[in-house]
Structures are given as C-alpha cells and as structure tokens.
Amino acid sequence: MRELHFNLFLHGCGHHQAAWRHPASAVEQLTDITYYERLAQTAEAGLFDAVFFADGQSVGAPSAGPLWSLEPLTTLAAMARNTTRIGLISTVSTTFHSPFHVARMLASLDHISHGRIGWNVVTSMFDAEAQNHSMDGMPPSDKRYAQAAEFIDVVTALWDSWADDAVLADRNGLFADPTKLYPVDHVGEHFQVAGPLNISRGPQGRPVLFQAGASKAGRNLAARYAEGIYAVAYDQTQGQEYYADLKTRIAGQGRNPATVAIMPGLVTYLGSTEAEARAQQAEIDQLLPATQSLAQLSTFLGQDCSDWDLDMPVPDLPPPAEFAGPQGRYATILRIIETERPTVRQLLGRLAAGGGHCTMVGTPEQVADAIECWFSTGAADGFNLMPPLLPGAIEEFIDRVVPILQRRGLYRTAYTASTLRGHLGLERPSV
Amino acid sequence: MRELHFNLFLHGCGHHQAAWRHPASAVEQLTDITYYERLAQTAEAGLFDAVFFADGQSVGAPSAGPLWSLEPLTTLAAMARNTTRIGLISTVSTTFHSPFHVARMLASLDHISHGRIGWNVVTSMFDAEAQNHSMDGMPPSDKRYAQAAEFIDVVTALWDSWADDAVLADRNGLFADPTKLYPVDHVGEHFQVAGPLNISRGPQGRPVLFQAGASKAGRNLAARYAEGIYAVAYDQTQGQEYYADLKTRIAGQGRNPATVAIMPGLVTYLGSTEAEARAQQAEIDQLLPATQSLAQLSTFLGQDCSDWDLDMPVPDLPPPAEFAGPQGRYATILRIIETERPTVRQLLGRLAAGGGHCTMVGTPEQVADAIECWFSTGAADGFNLMPPLLPGAIEEFIDRVVPILQRRGLYRTAYTASTLRGHLGLERPSV
Structure with a gap:
C-alpha cells in the first residue's frame, strides 16, 4: 500500500x-x-x-x-x-x-x-x-x-x-x-x-x-x-x-x-486554532529586521521598497513582462500576493521561510x-x-x-x- | 617535564x-x-x-x-x-x-x-x-x-x-x-x-x-x-x-x-620471556604464504628467490652498488641481515611487519x-x-x-x- x-x-x-x-x-x-x-x-x-x-x-x-x-x-x-x-x-x-x-x-x-x-x-x-x-x-x-x-x-x-x-x-x-x-x-x-x-x-x-x-x-x-x-x-x-x-x-x-x-x-x-497558527507565523515574521528585509525585497523586485509600510498590503507590482530581473522568484512573489493578499511584513515572512515552497498554516x-x-x-x-x-x-x-x-x-x-x-x-x- | x-x-x-x-x-x-x-x-x-x-x-x-x-x-x-x-x-x-x-x-x-x-x-x-x-x-x-x-x-x-x-x-x-x-x-x-x-x-x-x-x-x-x-x-x-x-x-x-x-x-x-616473545613473532611470520612472500622478495632483491629454503639463513647479497633497484628498502634488508642474521622466513616476517621501522621483541x-x-x-x-x-x-x-x-x-x-x-x-x- x-x-x-x-x-x-x-x-x-x-x-x-x-x-x-x-x-x-x-x-x-x-x-x-x-x-x-x-x-x-x-x-x-x-x-x-x-x-x-x-x-x-x-x-x-x-x-x-x-x-x-x-x-x-x-x-x-x-x-x-x-x-x-x-x-x-x-x-x-x-x-x-x-x-x-x-x-x-x-x-x-x-x-x-x-x-x-x-x-x-x-x-x-x-x-x-x-x-x-x-x-x-x-x-x-x-x-x-x-x-x-x-x-x-x-x-x-x-x-x-x-x-x-x-x-x-x-x-x-x-x-x-x-x-x-x-x-x-x-x-x-x-x-x-x-x-x-x-x-x-x-x-x-x-x-x-x-x-x-x-x-x-x-x-x-x-x-x-x-x-x-x-x-x-x-x-x-x-x-x-x-x-x-x-x-x-x-x-x-x-x-x-x-x-x-x-x-x-x-x-x-x-x-490549536488557525488563528493561533497564524500568530505563531506572525511571531517569527516579526523578528525579521525590517531594513534588511526591505533591502532584499528591493533587489528581488527591481525597485526601491525601503519606505514601504510593513503593516499595509503590498502595493501593486508590474506584470512579469515589465520586470527585467530573474523571473522565477518574481513569479512566486506575484503568486503569493495574488493568493494570500499579504501585508508587506507577511510577504517578507513568506519569502524568508521556504520562499517558493508550499506553506501550510493551521x-x-x-x-x-x-x-x-x-x-x-x-x-x-x-x-x-x-x-x-x-x-x-x-x-x-x-x-x-x-x-x-x-x-x-x-x-x-x-x-x-x-x-x-x-x-x-x-x-x-x-x- | x-x-x-x-x-x-x-x-x-x-x-x-x-x-x-x-x-x-x-x-x-x-x-x-x-x-x-x-x-x-x-x-x-x-x-x-x-x-x-x-x-x-x-x-x-x-x-x-x-x-x-x-x-x-x-x-x-x-x-x-x-x-x-x-x-x-x-x-x-x-x-x-x-x-x-x-x-x-x-x-x-x-x-x-x-x-x-x-x-x-x-x-x-x-x-x-x-x-x-x-x-x-x-x-x-x-x-x-x-x-x-x-x-x-x-x-x-x-x-x-x-x-x-x-x-x-x-x-x-x-x-x-x-x-x-x-x-x-x-x-x-x-x-x-x-x-x-x-x-x-x-x-x-x-x-x-x-x-x-x-x-x-x-x-x-x-x-x-x-x-x-x-x-x-x-x-x-x-x-x-x-x-x-x-x-x-x-x-x-x-x-x-x-x-x-x-x-x-x-x-x-x-x-613473559624473550623466547616467548620470539615465539609470538614466529607464530605470525609462519602465516605468511611462502610463494607469495618469496615472489615479493624477488622483486625487492632483483633476483629469483623462489627456491630459497625458508628455514635457512638468508644467502649473501651483493653490496648496494651492485643492486640496480630502489636503494632504500635494499639498504634496510642488508641492515636486517647484518644485525639480526635472520632465516629467510624471519626476514620475510620482518619485511611483512613495519618494513624498515624499529621492531622490539622481548x-x-x-x-x-x-x-x-x-x-x-x-x-x-x-x-x-x-x-x-x-x-x-x-x-x-x-x-x-x-x-x-x-x-x-x-x-x-x-x-x-x-x-x-x-x-x-x-x-x-x-x-
């Protein structure tokens, strides 16, 4: 079996x-x-x-x-x-x-x-x-x-x-x-x-x-x-x-x-509840140093993200055709935004743990x-x-x-x- | 100290x-x-x-x-x-x-x-x-x-x-x-x-x-x-x-x-006695397959040793100047013969354990x-x-x-x- x-x-x-x-x-x-x-x-x-x-x-x-x-x-x-x-x-x-x-x-x-x-x-x-x-x-x-x-x-x-x-x-x-x-x-x-x-x-x-x-x-x-x-x-x-x-x-x-x-x-x-699981995730995401993570994100997205508000939704991003850098990670980022509607901090957390790998929270x-x-x-x-x-x-x-x-x-x-x-x-x- | x-x-x-x-x-x-x-x-x-x-x-x-x-x-x-x-x-x-x-x-x-x-x-x-x-x-x-x-x-x-x-x-x-x-x-x-x-x-x-x-x-x-x-x-x-x-x-x-x-x-x-130590050495030397060891010795000495009697003293060997092969091991062999007067089997045993390294028996x-x-x-x-x-x-x-x-x-x-x-x-x- x-x-x-x-x-x-x-x-x-x-x-x-x-x-x-x-x-x-x-x-x-x-x-x-x-x-x-x-x-x-x-x-x-x-x-x-x-x-x-x-x-x-x-x-x-x-x-x-x-x-x-x-x-x-x-x-x-x-x-x-x-x-x-x-x-x-x-x-x-x-x-x-x-x-x-x-x-x-x-x-x-x-x-x-x-x-x-x-x-x-x-x-x-x-x-x-x-x-x-x-x-x-x-x-x-x-x-x-x-x-x-x-x-x-x-x-x-x-x-x-x-x-x-x-x-x-x-x-x-x-x-x-x-x-x-x-x-x-x-x-x-x-x-x-x-x-x-x-x-x-x-x-x-x-x-x-x-x-x-x-x-x-x-x-x-x-x-x-x-x-x-x-x-x-x-x-x-x-x-x-x-x-x-x-x-x-x-x-x-x-x-x-x-x-x-x-x-x-x-x-x-x-x-024990989905909310508790999300709180666990948030707790560790919170530990990411914001400046460093935003600098990394700037590299990933090919634009300056240093003044993005961590607790606001991720701003709209240009479609892949308008992005000149590596396509794989950019596609993953677009997918995370599309399916999870994350805040900037949540996006940084997702990228900081497993990147494009499946994440299950619950x-x-x-x-x-x-x-x-x-x-x-x-x-x-x-x-x-x-x-x-x-x-x-x-x-x-x-x-x-x-x-x-x-x-x-x-x-x-x-x-x-x-x-x-x-x-x-x-x-x-x-x- | x-x-x-x-x-x-x-x-x-x-x-x-x-x-x-x-x-x-x-x-x-x-x-x-x-x-x-x-x-x-x-x-x-x-x-x-x-x-x-x-x-x-x-x-x-x-x-x-x-x-x-x-x-x-x-x-x-x-x-x-x-x-x-x-x-x-x-x-x-x-x-x-x-x-x-x-x-x-x-x-x-x-x-x-x-x-x-x-x-x-x-x-x-x-x-x-x-x-x-x-x-x-x-x-x-x-x-x-x-x-x-x-x-x-x-x-x-x-x-x-x-x-x-x-x-x-x-x-x-x-x-x-x-x-x-x-x-x-x-x-x-x-x-x-x-x-x-x-x-x-x-x-x-x-x-x-x-x-x-x-x-x-x-x-x-x-x-x-x-x-x-x-x-x-x-x-x-x-x-x-x-x-x-x-x-x-x-x-x-x-x-x-x-x-x-x-x-x-x-x-x-x-x-416990020197004789007992020598018997220990002889016991393990005895385990060497004669044909194989004599063939190896033939290579070391540049002459055919296959019919040498294992329990007789090693025959006289030519001086280093007359030996065309690698000198280091040949010198060691001459030295063992000179100082220990071994039988052929004893020489094979000495070469089979440590080669030119110091051997203490007693x-x-x-x-x-x-x-x-x-x-x-x-x-x-x-x-x-x-x-x-x-x-x-x-x-x-x-x-x-x-x-x-x-x-x-x-x-x-x-x-x-x-x-x-x-x-x-x-x-x-x-x-």
Whole structure:
C-alpha cells in the first residue's frame, strides 16, 4: 500500500531566515554535534525516512544569520552512531569534487550507518562557491549538468566495482576474489577513473540518489537517476504539474515512476486554532529586521521598497513582462500576493521561510487534510519538511500531525525496514 | 617535564601483512565501525595522544590481504562520538583534493570532536592513485611537495579566516561580526581560493599538523609545518640521526624544536620471556604464504628467490652498488641481515611487519628499557605504535609496558588536557 514519506530537512536554526533570532532557537549550538543528533533522534521517533542536509561552498553573509556550519558528511557519520533506523542524506556537489572521493566517502558512510545513506546530487550555483575551488566562476548550466551525469555514472561504477560476494576473508586463502573486483576504466570528458574502489560494497549496494530537478536539465537528470526527488511546489496545482511532468519523464527513461518518491518542500505553522497558527507565523515574521528585509525585497523586485509600510498590503507590482530581473522568484512573489493578499511584513515572512515552497498554516487536522489532499491527488508522495524553527516546529509536527496521518492509514506506525532503500521501498541493486 | 607520547597507528587487522590470517584477527569486522571505536577506546584507556590513520587512493592487491577499508574522515567522525579524550589523526593527501574541502572537513571534525583532530599531510606515491583522480600518473616529487606547501598554506589561511570571537549570535543584532571574517584571496600556482571558510574556527584553532618526512623534500616540509612527526627509524642510531637532523631543520625554520614531537613507528612483540616473545613473532611470520612472500622478495632483491629454503639463513647479497633497484628498502634488508642474521622466513616476517621501522621483541621490561633508551638518548619523543596484530598486541602493550613507563615517571598517569594540541603540549594559535 502506498504510504507517505517524510524527510526532515535540517538547516541551521530552522528554515525561516529569522529563526536564529527566536528566543527558543539553538543559535549557540550550531557547531555542537549533539544538536543535530537530537534532531535526527526526533525525526527517527517520528518514523521519518531520513534527515536531509543541503550544502554550499561559500560563507554567504554571516552578518545576516548563520548559513552553513558543520560539514554534512562528517556530521552524518557522527549522527549514524547515535541513531539506528533513520536515513541520512547529504548534499554533495558534482562540480568541485573528484568522484573517487565522493564514491568512497558515501560507501564508507553506508557501512558505518548500516545502509542508511543517501546522496542529494547538486551542481551548485554561485560564483563565490567556484571561487573557493580554483575556478573563476561557475561553469554554465549545460556544462554542469553534463558533468553531473558523468560524475554519477563514475560514482555508480565505483560502487559496483566490488561484487557483493567479493570479500572472502578466507584466512587460509584469499582475502578477496580478484575475479570479483572490476576495473572502472572510465575515460570521459570530465573525469578519468581507473578503479576499482578501495572499499567493498556497502549494505545498500548503492546509497540512494536524490535530486532536486527544477530546470529542464535538472528534471531530466532527476528522471534519469533520482530515486527520490526534492521538489519545489508553491501550491497543489503547481505540485500536480511538477509531479505529472516528472513521472512522465521517469517513464520516458524506461524506469518505473512508482518507485521514485516525489517530495516537495513543506513549511508548516501549527496551532490549536488557525488563528493561533497564524500568530505563531506572525511571531517569527516579526523578528525579521525590517531594513534588511526591505533591502532584499528591493533587489528581488527591481525597485526601491525601503519606505514601504510593513503593516499595509503590498502595493501593486508590474506584470512579469515589465520586470527585467530573474523571473522565477518574481513569479512566486506575484503568486503569493495574488493568493494570500499579504501585508508587506507577511510577504517578507513568506519569502524568508521556504520562499517558493508550499506553506501550510493551521490546526493539525487542517495540515493533515492538506497533506492527504496533496498525496491523494498526485501532487506528492511525501514531503521534505522545512520547519521554520528547530527543534520546536518539527517536534510539534511529529506530536500533532503524524498521529492523525497514522490513524488515517496514510503513514507507517513502525519502521518495517532498516535501510533508507528499505524505507523508500526500493530494491537493492546487486552486482 | 618531558613525557613520552604514543599514537596508535590503526591499520586493518594489524601491521603484519599476515595479521588477517591469524585466528584472533578481526578480518570479518574491517567495515564495522565498532571495531575501530573499540581500538580507539583501548588506546584512550592507555592515555595515548591519538589514533592515527594512514590512507591511500587505490585498491592495492586485495587478493593478498585487506589494504584500505573505511574512509578515515568519516570513520574519525564516528569515533569522535564514542571517545572523549583521545586525539584522532587522519592522513589526507594534498595531491587529489581541493583545499577548501579539506579545511572544511577537518574544521568540522574539530568541532565534532571538541578539539581532538590532527591532519597527517602526505603527497601520495602511486600512479594507481593518480589514475583514480583524473591524472595519468603521479606528478614528480618536487611538484608534489611544492603543491603540498601551497595546500597547507591555503588550509591554514582558511582555518584562520574566522577570528576566534567572530561569532556573536546576538539575536537582536548580528550573527557574526563581518569585520572578523577575513578573505583568503589566495592566487597561487596550484590553487585559487577566495575564502573565508564556511565554518567557524574550531576548538583547536588549527587541527594539529603531522607529517612523515623521509626524503629531503619531505624533511623540509615537516620542518616548516609539522607539529608532530611520524618517523621511520630502523634502529636507535638511525633514530638519533633522523631526530638530530629534523630538530636542526626545525630550528632552521625559526621554530622551537622542543615543541615538535618526533615519533618513529614501532612494532612490538611481547612475551613473559624473550623466547616467548620470539615465539609470538614466529607464530605470525609462519602465516605468511611462502610463494607469495618469496615472489615479493624477488622483486625487492632483483633476483629469483623462489627456491630459497625458508628455514635457512638468508644467502649473501651483493653490496648496494651492485643492486640496480630502489636503494632504500635494499639498504634496510642488508641492515636486517647484518644485525639480526635472520632465516629467510624471519626476514620475510620482518619485511611483512613495519618494513624498515624499529621492531622490539622481548619482555615488557626489555621493551620499556628500549623505549626509555630511545627517549633519553635523543632518538624519539615517543612512538607511533604499529601493533603487528590488532587488538591483541596493543592491549598487551597497554597492560604490560605502559605501567612500567608510568612507574618510571616517563609517561602520564592521567590525561591533563582535553585536546590533541593539549596532549602534545602545543599552544593554541589565536586569530
């Protein structure tokens, strides 16, 4: 039977840009491994498939708030030792690494975690990241995606370079069967890798591949390789469009679309009443420094917003055709204005938490209803939860929304598998 | 007061090539993180400075025995969570990585471990390693060492790119003080790195740098950067020569030689009598497959040894001038023959465990005497212990040799510091 899947997307003090300013935030603990371990334990108590780390290669604007902190692969290794069932997904970019290192670290993590590792493949975006890795700027998108495909092929070949039964450990004979180690002999446009890998195959055979395909190139990469997809969908309609498009592309690659979980990002604000939930949202929105947020909005809109009244409705904006800047975010802003009629402060809050991702505000029943609706109408197989504030918002979700979904038979009441591949219902690829 | 330093050099089932064949070996556990954790806990019970991982980037000949298994950085992250005081040193090569990744992972590990991380800098040696990283073969030694120096400079600059007090975490103000984050702006022959790093400074400021300088270029690199040195010294005379040379080179760099611990590799076989210790050594030597070892010896000596009688003395060998192959190992072999008059099997055993490293065989008192002698005559500040068989040989060393050294006032009876830098008596560099 089809069941919902949840990942906990871990990000600093939470996904709201002002989360760290909240009195309940853990801003003092961002380099403390126990903070991440406790969050993973919470998600594990909620029977989630996995925790999920984004990643980036530059410092951002640390005056604005924390961006990156502990490095994901080392963090997941530590977390693996204080959790037992939950999957552990790390973003790793294909633009700055040697694929041998990535294949090896992920295989090592798969052994350390007893089969709970996933890899979220990204190609990175910012020149500041490239400039930390001996490049002048980011390669163009088509080149990055071509490199990503070759990178994944190499990593997969390295994972498959030891047969599952290659290790004999025969004290009177051979440690490994040399006929069951396969050279990779890859010579491609971006990489040359002889192989085999220097670590045996992990419990999952291959760590699970995730991808967040948004652009056409991204969608095609996801359709070709991804076993789980982190999607951006502002509302159910957009979710359905994306879901249908991706499942079609997956089938077009000769793969079974039912095996690939599509999990949009989801920001939730919960309250015993809808008004209480809205008050929760307002409380954290209130923490955004107005000058800084308006300056950011000015950039997004290509006009000076510095004298806008925070508690008045957002003024009318020109149609997309008259806006010269990046279209994606502008379209999201127009959509938020059209559907939510927000004040300026509310718009800043929406943009500060999840941006174009779906935001659900309401009682646990209302949020469960909305989740069920997305799930049953082909908009999502589950969600990558983006709690605005950690750990509170995820604890509340697990305490109050998860039991409703369980009662409705939409969500597991116990883990039935011990690997991430198992949680997702994916087969283990043999070699 | 000057005290001995010990690291436990972790390597598969032990440093003897045949260790994995021993009935007591953990050959089935080489991908089991608890095996490494228990070894680190053992070394911690012995109050060692650190555990130490070598590393390589190719698979070796897995039919001959296990070579590499879990990847060191992910393994140390996990180990950090099940140990509290012992240092954790990983080898990372400067030939295949982007320095930003290395600086970041080591800084992250330093936070995760609360200041217990060390980096053993190597430049790697084998074409098979280069061929896994999109290179045709290894760059020449001078180029590798020039790149290593630049790599270390960049990594150090990245660690220093956040002032110690850069993080404010002021909920009503700034997360970080922008005037205390420093760009790196490195443009060198091998790397371009803008900086700053995307993680704050770790508890040690900079993880501790280790190096194993053997060649002239290696010695100079060690003299310039290393805060601990893993040395190769066959006997005390060679140890003294190396020690004096390195301490002079360190002083020549304007650094204080007393702060840099020189720790030769050390293989020990213990018994209640010397004969019992020799029997222990013979037992494991006996496990070497004769054909394979003689074939390897033929390569080392440049002549066919396949019909040599294992239990007869090694036949006379031509002087170095008449040997056309690599001189270093040949000189070691001549030295072993000259000083130990071994049978062929004994020579194979010596080469199979530690090679040119010092080997001490005897009672705990005898081994403690030898260690004290090296320590007090300027041959060593401590040792990088290379137990022939794990975990047995290190447990025995800690149970039987350590207490003697403690009674003699040569070795700590409790940890007095909580960081690796502290164990080594090194100051924390401020920024």
